[in-house]
Amino acid sequence: MAEKKYQKVAYYPGCALEGSGHAYNKSTKAVGKALGLELEEVDNWNCCGAMEVKNIDPKIQTYLSSRVMSIAANEMKHDVVMAPCNGCYHNLKKAEYDLAHDEGSRQVVDRLSSKAGHETYQAGQIETIHALDWIKDGIGEEELAKRVKNSLKGLKIANYYGCMYTRPRHIFPEKDQGPGSESTSKPHYMDDLLAAAGAENVDFALKTACCGGAHTLSDADTSTKLVANILRAAEEAGAEVIATECPTCHTGLEMHQVRAETNFGIKTNVKVMYFTQLLGVALGLSPKKVGVHENASDGRAALKARQIA
Amino acid sequence: MPIHEKNLIRPENLSTHDNLVIDGVDVSGDWSTFIKTRVVADYNENLQEEIGSLPGAEYIHRCWQCGSCTNSCTVNAIEPDFNPRHWIYLIRMGFESELVRDKDLIWKCVSCNKCTYACPRDVVPEGVMKATAHWLELKGYLDRTPSTEFDEEFANQVIRTGKIEDGRVMMGFFKRTGQPLMQPWLIAFVKKMFAGLPLGWMMKMGFATVIHPRTKGWGPAHAAIAEYAKEQEEKHIAAVRGSHPEAAFHTAD
Numbered sequence: 333m334a335e336k337k338y339q340k341v342a343y344y345p346g347c348a349l350e351g352s353g354h355a356y357n358k359s360t361k362a363v364g365k366a367l368g369l370e371l372e373e374v375d376n377w378n379c380c381g382a383m384e385v386k387n388i389d390p391k392i393q394t395y396l397s398s399r400v401m402s403i404a405a406n407e408m409k410h411d412v413v414m415a416p417c418n419g420c421y422h423n424l425k426k427a428e429y430d431l432a433h434d435e436g437s438r439q440v441v442d443r444l445s446s447k448a449g450h451e452t453y454q455a456g457q458i459e460t461i462h463a464l465d466w467i468k469d470g471i472g473e474e475e476l477a478k479r480v481k482n483s484l485k486g487l488k489i490a491n492y493y494g495c496m497y498t499r500p501r502h503i504f505p506e507k508d509q510g511p512g513s514e515s516t517s518k519p520h521y522m523d524d525l526l527a528a529a530g531a532e533n534v535d536f537a538l539k540t541a542c543c544g545g546a547h548t549l550s551d552a553d554t555s556t557k558l559v560a561n562i563l564r565a566a567e568e569a570g571a572e573v574i575a576t577e578c579p580t581c582h583t584g585l586e587m588h589q590v591r592a593e594t595n596f597g598i599k600t601n602v603k604v605m606y607f608t609q610l611l612g613v614a615l616g617l618s619p620k621k622v623g624v625h626e627n628a629s630d631g632r633a634a635l636k637a638r639q640i641a
Numbered sequence: 642m643p644i645h646e647k648n649l650i651r652p653e654n655l656s657t658h659d660n661l662v663i664d665g666v667d668v669s670g671d672w673s674t675f676i677k678t679r680v681v682a683d684y685n686e687n688l689q690e691e692i693g694s695l696p697g698a699e700y701i702h703r704c705w706q707c708g709s710c711t712n713s714c715t716v717n718a719i720e721p722d723f724n725p726r727h728w729i730y731l732i733r734m735g736f737e738s739e740l741v742r743d744k745d746l747i748w749k750c751v752s753c754n755k756c757t758y759a760c761p762r763d764v765v766p767e768g769v770m771k772a773t774a775h776w777l778e779l780k781g782y783l784d785r786t787p788s789t790e791f792d793e794e795f796a797n798q799v800i801r802t803g804k805i806e807d808g809r810v811m812m813g814f815f816k817r818t819g820q821p822l823m824q825p826w827l828i829a830f831v832k833k834m835f836a837g838l839p840l841g842w843m844m845k846m847g848f849a850t851v852i853h854p855r856t857k858g859w860g861p862a863h864a865a866i867a868e869y870a871k872e873q874e875e876k877h878i879a880a881v882r883g884s885h886p887e888a889a890f891h892t893a894d
Contacts (some may be wrong), residue, residue, distance in 0.1 A: 347804050347805045347806070347807070347854075348807065350804075350854065351805075351806055351807040351808065352807050366665075372813040376856055376858065377856065377859045378803035378804060378856040378859070378862070379799045379803065379805050381796075381799065382795065382799075382805070384773075384791065384792040384795035384796055384799075385792075385795070385796045385799055385800075386697075387771050387788075387789075387796075388792060388796045388870075389696055389791065389870060390696050390697065390768075390871065391696070391869075391872060392800075392866055392869065395866065396799065399862070402781070405746035440869065443865070443869070444862070444865045444866060444869060447861060447862075447864070447865035447868075447894070448861045448862035448865050449861050449862075458667060471811050494808055495752075495753040495754055495755075496754075498758075499753070499754035499755065499757065500754050500757040500758045501758055506862035509658070516758070537875040540855050542755070543717040544715075544750055544751050545751070546751050546753075547749070547751050547787075547788060547791075548790075549787075549791060549814055549815075550786070550787035550788045550790070550791040550814070550818075551749055551751075551787065551788065553750060554719065554720075555749065555751075557719050558719070558751070558875065575824055586833075586834075587830050588784045590829050590830040590833060591826040591830070593827055593829075594825055594829050595825075621766065625837035626834075626837050627837065627838075628833040628834040628835075629833075629839055630836070631748075639665060
């Protein structure tokens with residue numbers, strides 16, 4: 333069901349989308365444009381703290397995320413902020429939860445905000461959504477299906493959501509609310525959108541398994557083992573492509589696909605693509621326009637084999 | 642999935658007899674292996690308090706040992722000795738020396754939050770793992786782990802400039818941990834990535850590692866966070882080492 337408030341939102345790309353996740357940024361913007369969904373980038377945003385700053389001090393992370401929400405709500409007067417990165421999305425949601433429930437967090441955020449010279453973010457001022465919500469709630473599958481110019485023609489896709497989009501459940505109060513809402517144990521928003529674009533979603537058990545992203549370099553062997561499991565499970569389920577909705581997961585899968593082969597001799601052929609790249613191609617954009625050639629895992633041949641592009 | 646915890650019984654605590662007769666009954670064979678009785682005299686009565694004072698472990702006292710954390714754990718599935726339930730038990734019982742035996746494993750938590758999702762008592766086991774790894778370092782049981790080096794490299798960039806640049810974080814991390822940048826798998830990956838990247842973007846990314854991206858007007862935020870971070874660090878050290886830091890400080894072995 334298309335809702336107007338999701339059609340023009342504040343956009344928080346985050347650090348990864350300016351670096352290794354460049355193709356996700358490019359394809360998200362291109363898909364928004366093709367669908368008539370507007371994005372206004374948060375002015376002068378900062379890093380949300382990712383998975384690292386909380387290990388130094390969780391309340392610094394809460395402050396970092398609150399500053400982004402404060403600018404979007406107080407200075408830009410937005411009601412909704414959209415983050416395509418699971419890490420950013422998770423941290424903004426976590427900050428929202430902590431500021432609504434924990435006095436200690438409120439005090440630290442208030443102290444740091446006034447010293448930094450901006451208005452303190454108050455819980456409830458803005459709604460944080462993921463890029464999946466943005467398309468699902470701003471357009472909806474029915475309308476999306478109508479706009480598909482170039483069907484994905486039954487391309488077999490394993491939808492991979494990772495950890496930060498659904499866990500822990502208490503920071504996502506809108507999920508698990510019955511039919512139509514997103515599920516934290518079996519998420520389906522990406523499946524729904526890609527099915528509307530003509531893809532065939534395979535039955536994939538590791539949708540919310542962990543890729544080891546937090547230790548992708550600091551404990552690389554563990555990450556390689558976890559990623560190899562995900563890649564092999566997707567291949568065994570018959571997938572040609574793994575669709576991603578997080579730059580850390582995406583880069584992790586790509587990097588450790590190479591590392592699994594180089595260091596452990598585990599070879600997999602499944603391709604990794606952002607869901608926005610797949611939707612973009614379905615909406616008639618060229619693979620180049622959505623940066624398919626920029627992925628280390630080059631999906632162009634997989635699309636060609638099905639005569640999609 | 643059942644939890645297999647036989648690995649918790651250490652070989653040195655098992656006693657096996659070839660021929661054994663107890664009260665006139667022959668119990669040789671399968672029945673002849675016993676776990677040795679022991680008396681634990683070296684409790685740290687403050688262990689739960691010390692670790693519970695670090696951020697993330699505030700709710701450790703809620704644990705009722707159901708094992709949902711270990712059962713759902715990503716790392717446990719590939720490394721059976723990684724056992725959050727057991728470590729929480731040791732901490733709550735004050736078994737410091739037993740906890741320290743697993744010091745090289747505890748930091749390996751990947752923060753997937755499956756435990757926190759599954760926990761019926763909202764213990765936040767993921768936070769307990771991070772706090773315990775931090776405690777091991779603060780107590781001097783453990784040298785700085787690669788995870789800590791990465792977190793610090795990352796956090797320092799964010800606190801100083803408001804943003805990170807992923808290439809710079811990676812190079813900074815390799816430098817801190819003394820790893821070469823030219824690792825065969827990384828070269829293979831970068832080659833694949835560059836094969837499709839437009840030249841203009843490569844130059845922009847290369848430029849970003851030299852000219853660091855920065856949030857405009859970040860100065861006051863930097864000062865505020867740095868001041869707060871320092872206060873917190875001092876608080877944590879005091880909580881773990883008490884008023885006589887040297888007394889409770891062990892050197893890493």
